[in-house]
Amino acid sequence: MQNSFESTPQSVHSWDYDLILEKIGYGKTQWLLLIISGLLTITSVAAQQSMSIIVIASQCEFESTQADKGLMMAACVAGLFVSTYIWGYISDDIGRRKVLLCGVFASNILQFVLMFVTNIWTFNIINLLVGISIGGVSAAIYAYLSEFNTPKHRAVAINYSTMFVSVTAIYVPVTAWMVLSSNWSLSIGDFVFRPWRLIMFISLLPGLIGGLLLLRYPESPKLLLSQNKIDEAIQAVTWICKFNRGKSLKDLLNCDEFMLKSEAESVENSMDNIPRFILLKIARATVPLFYKPHGFYFIISNLAVFGMFFSSNGMQFWFPEIVNRSSGSLNDTSTVCQILMEYETKAENSTLACSDHISSKTYIDNAIVGVAFLIGFSIQGTLINPLGRKNVLMAALIIATFSGICLHFFGNRTAVLVLFCLYILLPGLSISIMLGAIVDLVPTHLRGKAVSFCMSLGRLGIIAATNLMGLMLQPYCNTTFAICNFILFVCVVLVYIIPIETST
CATH class of the missing domain: 1.20.1250.20 (MFS general substrate transporter like domains)
Structure with a gap:
């Protein structure tokens, strides 16, 4: 033409x-x-x-x-x-x-x-x-x-x-x-x-x-x-x-x-x-993402992003519910799971009408998480070049995993809020670094599709996490937190394997 x-x-x-x-x-x-x-x-x-x-x-x-x-x-x-x-x-x-x-x-x-x-x-x-x-x-x-x-x-x-x-x-x-x-x-x-x-x-x-x-x-x-x-x-x-x-x-x-x-x-x-059908067009264009030499690392990177979305966004979606249920407790030594179990016991024994009240602490704590994200994005930008992308990723995921483990044992409210902030914030910030790493892994003509595919799989992680926590959080709270922590630990291993260049 x-x-x-x-x-x-x-x-x-x-x-x-x-x-x-x-x-x-x-x-x-x-x-x-x-x-x-x-x-x-x-x-x-x-x-x-x-x-x-x-x-x-x-x-x-x-x-x-x-x-x-x-x-x-x-x-x-x-x-x-x-x-x-x-x-x-x-x-x-x-x-x-x-x-x-x-x-x-x-x-x-x-x-x-x-x-x-x-x-x-x-x-x-x-x-x-x-x-x-x-x-x-x-x-x-x-x-x-x-x-x-x-x-x-x-x-x-x-x-x-x-x-x-x-x-x-x-x-x-x-x-x-x-x-x-x-x-x-x-x-x-x-x-x-x-x-x-x-x-x-x-x-x-x-x-x-x-x-x-x-x-x-x-x-x-x-x-x-x-x-x-x-x-x-x-x-x-x-x-x-x-x-x-x-x-x-x-x-x-x-x-x-x-x-x-x-x-x-x-x-x-x-x-x-x-092609005649748009889905066939998409499928044909997506297949090269899994070809050598980048295919193996692309799959691993997608699994890592899935885990980050699962842990960070899945917990963030349920965070208001967790805080709202915990806000009525006067005990400052009980862990999150112990407070949630006490809440469930009270709810089962209560003859009062249903309550949809949301405590002010729920709004405040969630706003604090939002402010933490804003500050986190600013700090992360200053650390990537001097420390290297892979080092920042590894450190963020290890600290987040450790924070998740501590949630099983800590009862102090301020400490619990800090741990939740770290657990939600650090994997969430890591997603943007991972997307940049994925862009470097694949050829130029595949980069747009690679990022779109990765983000779609990440959202599948959110769907899996929100439904898993909906089914398991109340009766199996510690098990639910352990699953999230294990998935984050797997992310640490996967990021260690991926060949990520030290700087952007």
């Missing part, structure tokens, strides 16, 4: 896209897009994390068991697991902006509907659809953000965008505390609207604002160039220049006519090689 610029006169200069971005300079386009990506990230993560509060606040209304709570927390994550990898391929075909807008607005609508659902199984099904919709945001946001930045700024932009995950870990408990601190209800016929339902609206609100702001933006010029849509790419770049500099691109370049260089399409994305 002949590029449109090949037929233009020789006097028309062809510009490289990244060089054009450098000429335009970093400005309002990039700053606003960073805020938009942060808002979309908050909604994406809050839809998952807010369930850890909602399962407690809704337990009397839904008459939910501990196993039911595990399913409620896993439903949205299951949707992400099923859809993210597929959304990534769709975004390469129809455009990142379209996928982002469809994903965020569809999830907003579904979350709004979820506010009025009264049946727990209907709630889980719609929440699964929320996860599938959010998968589009998760799959396209970082690629879209990076393609509006020069190579010099891409890593920094993605790093700041990722930090909004930590902001969400603070946003969720703080906003939930504000909403649930007042005891009110609104009756609409037989339906009663209680405060916990408002949490879902607060979760969708950042994404709604981000989606509306995104409507102003064009499709990624870099993607348009890879699809040979030169004219559309020129229009998009002209928009960036006008928004950043307040003048036309022709004036900036001081020329009457210009053209953008097309980018070569990959074999798997060319129209002549698209």
Whole structure:
């Protein structure tokens, strides 16, 4: 297929896209897009994390068991697991902006509907659809953000965008505390609207604002160039220049006519090689990830990331429930599992009505974990280069494993909070380092698929952990903690085997 610029006169200069971005300079386009990506990230993560509060606040209304709570927390994550990898391929075909807008607005609508659902199984099904919709945001946001930045700024932009995950870990408990601190209800016929339902609206609100702001933006010029849509790419770049500099691109370049260089399409994305079914296309493109020489280490790396998600996020999802059950205990010497067993005994012997009260300590401790993540990301960035990525990974996982073991024996509340913070925080921070290591393990043309595949498997770890803890935490608390600790120890062994370069 002949590029449109090949037929233009020789006097028309062809510009490289990244060089054009450098000429335009970093400005309002990039700053606003960073805020938009942060808002979309908050909604994406809050839809998952807010369930850890909602399962407690809704337990009397839904008459939910501990196993039911595990399913409620896993439903949205299951949707992400099923859809993210597929959304990534769709975004390469129809455009990142379209996928982002469809994903965020569809999830907003579904979350709004979820506010009025009264049946727990209907709630889980719609929440699964929320996860599938959010998968589009998760799959396209970082690629879209990076393609509006020069190579010099891409890593920094993605790093700041990722930090909004930590902001969400603070946003969720703080906003939930504000909403649930007042005891009110609104009756609409037989339906009663209680405060916990408002949490879902607060979760969708950042994404709604981000989606509306995104409507102003064009499709990624870099993607348009890879699809040979030169004219559309020129229009998009002209928009960036006008928004950043307040003048036309022709004036900036001081020329009457210009053209953008097309980018070569990959074999798997060319129209002549698209298989009839998208799933077959995905399968064929994924198989090379398991070829030699990187296949063995790629499998090990995925198992390590699965374990990190299992231990960190699985425990983080159940942390509000654990703290809320423990907050009523006056004994400062009992371990977490001893307090949970005492709580269960009291609940079985109690003749009082169901209670969905959430203590202020639950919100405070969860906000502290969020602040710890924010601080942890900052500290980790300063340690990686001088100490080496593998050393930082090994140290983080060993300390987290040791913290998990100590939870079997420590009873002091402050010490327990610190141990939980370390246990949740350190494997969570290690995930980002592991993803960077996986990128180095595989060839360039496989890196996007490698990260998407790894993140999907990680979310499978969250699903496994939330359901395991839902079934086992109360009757077999020590066993549940031991399983999580053993999986973290396996992660230490796997990371030791993987050939990770010392610096980024």
